[in-house]
Amino acid sequence: MQSGTIRAGIGGWTFEPWEGTFYPDDLPKKRQLEYASRQMPTIEVNGTYYGSQKPAVFAKWASEAPDGFVFSLKGNRFVTNRKVLSEAAESLGRFLGSGIAELGDKLGPLVWQFAPTKKFDPEDFEGFLKLLPEKQDGIPLRHVLEVRHASFVVPEFAALARKYGAAICYAHHFTYPEMADVTADFVYARLQRGEDSIPTAYTPGDLDQWASRARTWAEGGMPGDLPLADETVKIEPRPRDVFVYFIHEGKIRAPQAAQALMERVR
Template identity: 45%
Template sequence: MSARIGIGGWTYEPWRGLFYPEGLVQSRELAYVGEHLTGTEINATFYRGQSAASFAKWRDAVPEGFRFALKGSRYCTNRKNLAEAGESVEKFMAQGLVELGDRLGPINWQLAATKRFDAAEIAAFLALLPARHEGLPLRHALEARHESFDDPAFFDLCRKAGVAVVLADSPKYAVLDAPDCAPFVYVRLQAAQADLEQGYPDAELDAWAGRVRGWTGEGREVFAFFINGAKERAPAAAMELIRRVKG
């Protein structure tokens, strides 16, 4: 199995001249990401619906093997009762994401930081997540950020549903380390430091590279994205992790 390692999105002004070469036109930035990294997490899908034409354009901009992870819509996850998200989940699926085809990676359903664990509510939400849409297989990850989710009952629910628990290397939110819940692992690395050219200290990058190799050695596909923190360092951190994973 393989590891897809990348960043969040591809449009970020501080990357111009630091990651993107001077003079690179903005319309070529996604293609440049595809040439140097192996995945990206699209945050725009969290805030608003996209068009089928946009998904198709993104698909065609990157090489075979590249994967797009999508953030699930906030209208699905930022609600008092997740069990009532069915209509919003259906709308999210119907926006044209099937145009990504085999470039589609997992969908990350990020819960509000204030959302507390309720077993019945989470079980009902997981039941709303389809295994396929218009024939395209789907994979789901759940990013719970409240400490109450650090509960074996939550991990068991995700394991039974085959939904990955997002492992967020975050100084702000709960770190839920349960990589065995799905056939793939989803990691969000959020602690990059501005004073380090590669974002993370060598020892930490080595440790993450070791974990990635361990997971892929178990037959799990890995998705690891450098998100937030010192975001300007994310591309360098991703490229360095790719290099270390390859050994």
């Protein structure tokens, strides 16, 4: 059976508690990305949400990571933290033109994160989706929508995401809405209920379940045990790349979680 590529990773690579628990004790800080990118196939970069980077920085990241590695980038907050989303064109252009194309084929999905207070306004949200380009400097772009207000859990939102080929981020979170609707040619999940007291953040049994769900997504299906915004839609069964990030709670053990999931899906 044909299958997309499953990649599991973490958020960022600089985190002091990882020194000695994930990174070797004697590893210099400047070599942390080089090391982390060889222990897992992807990392989600949070820093791009808070501030812009220069082209040389993206080029440096690309040079330090091996072939086949993928960076997912959080879109800048000035794009999404606004009352009228359809007025984001200038901020969007500034972020996309900041040098992200320097990552080349290591550029993964762009994650557009919305505030928990941001409610679903179909007209304004479609105005935002219309702004998202398919390419930047010749590099194909993939867009992820990370929404955090319950008003988005409606068939209209899933239909809009599907219309524009953007993935709805599946958030395994204690308070954010969970939607596992497949709306793009890839799947993006953020697993945020880990615990530092568990050596792999999630229990082995939970990781077995997530590995099974990831394989289902990669083979073109939708797991039958996750909530949907629209339960009536049948998706086209075709291979899809899958990105799974262990992030937020249980962060100290997130690298071990990502490695454990990759062991299960290989």
